[in-house]
Amino acid sequence: MQADPRPVRLGVAVFPGINTERDTHHAVTTFAGAEPVYLWHKDTDLQGVDGILIPGGFSYGDYLRCGAIARFSPIMRSIADFAAEGGLVMGICNGFQILIEAGLLPGALLRNTGLKFVCRYVDVRVETTATPFTRTCAPGELLRIVVKHNEGNYTVDPETLVRMKANAQIVLRYADATGAATAAANPNGSLENIAGVCNEARNVFGMMPHPENSVEAALAGGADGRRFFQSLIDTLAPREVAV
Amino acid sequence: MNVRVYVTPKQGILDPQGATVERALPALGFEGVSEVRIGKFIELKLAPQAGATAELARAEVDAMCRKLLANPIIEDFTFEIDEG
Numbered sequence: 001m002q003a004d005p006r007p008v009r010l011g012v013a014v015f016p017g018i019n020t021e022r023d024t025h026h027a028v029t030t031f032a033g034a035e036p037v038y039l040w041h042k043d044t045d046l047q048g049v050d051g052i053l054i055p056g057g058f059s060y061g062d063y064l065r066c067g068a069i070a071r072f073s074p075i076m077r078s079i080a081d082f083a084a085e086g087g088l089v090m091g092i093c094n095g096f097q098i099l100i101e102a103g104l105l106p107g108a109l110l111r112n113t114g115l116k117f118v119c120r121y122v123d124v125r126v127e128t129t130a131t132p133f134t135r136t137c138a139p140g141e142l143l144r145i146v147v148k149h150n151e152g153n154y155t156v157d158p159e160t161l162v163r164m165k166a167n168a169q170i171v172l173r174y175a176d177a178t179g180a181a182t183a184a185a186n187p188n189g190s191l192e193n194i195a196g197v198c199n200e201a202r203n204v205f206g207m208m209p210h211p212e213n214s215v216e217a218a219l220a221g222g223a224d225g226r227r228f229f230q231s232l233i234d235t236l237a238p239r240e241v242a243v
Numbered sequence: 244m245n246v247r248v249y250v251t252p253k254q255g256i257l258d259p260q261g262a263t264v265e266r267a268l269p270a271l272g273f274e275g276v277s278e279v280r281i282g283k284f285i286e287l288k289l290a291p292q293a294g295a296t297a298e299l300a301r302a303e304v305d306a307m308c309r310k311l312l313a314n315p316i317i318e319d320f321t322f323e324i325d326e327g
Contacts, residue, residue, distance in 0.1 A: 107316070155257070
């Protein structure tokens with residue numbers, strides 16, 4: 001067996017006010033088979049990337065609503081077309097908010113119930129491994145990752161929630177150390193402890209925690225965030241060719 | 244034309260800011276306050292298009308609200324248009 005040497009190229013979208021594009025870019029470089037590519041918000045060319053990451057931060061100063069302005073940038077039109085053709089897109093924190101404002105993911109993200117910016121480690125429970133972003137996780141696995149946001153309070157109308165459950169679109173829930181999705185384990189008041197969701201076609205995924213800050217076991221953030229990147233890279237990796 | 248847009252959280256949508264203000268007012272001695280909802284007030288001027296009717300202007304502002312100024316999933320909006 002010999003793997004195709006071509007690395008998986010992951011686009012990292014950059015909007016003014018985003019602040020974790022470097023962390024996200026660096027996280028990708030910690031994987032031998034992957035290569036990050038910055039995608040500037042004013043460009044429309046996706047440079048032939050295999051998948052797209054939309055990082056966190058405060059695009060356009062969070063003016064009007066988080067993600068509301070970024071969604072109209074030229075690169076987002078290309079990303080929406082990419083997603084419509086089945087391309088894999090993962091949004092982290094503000095990236096999740098942008099995907100929601102763009103209508104690529106269901107629901108909305110409201111102000112945290114405590115009205116405070118929350119910055120701390122949380123445990124999230126993997127609710128489904130049947131996505132290109134969580135396929136290397138174990139079902140029900142707990143991952144420790146940091147959250148840092150002011151608007152992470154996920155909500156969705158009851159009819160859509162029923163549909164999302166039927167389609168297993170709820171990907172992550174905040175949980176306590178025993179794996180129970182309790183109110184005490186919920187950092188922002190999100191509906192049913194939801195921390196991450198995917199679309200019906202399962203190729204667009206958004207999560208509030210920051211996996212890019214948990215990719216190196218030797219550092220304080222641990223390495224639980226690697227699962228998401230590894231899943232994405234495994235899905236996109238060129239097939240191994242028998243020789 | 245002067246346009247005033249009011250954006251408020253939809254009924255049934257949790258409004259953490261409104262809830263906090265509702266708890267704070269009685270603490271200052273203002274009794275009998277309920278249903279506090281905190282939204283946004285947006286003013287803008289719209290240049291009248293040649294031949295445009297009031298109806299067309301309303302349709303234009305309605306489209307602005309749906310597309311950008313409000314998020315219809317979580318917010319309601321109303322607006323007023325003044326000639327002038």
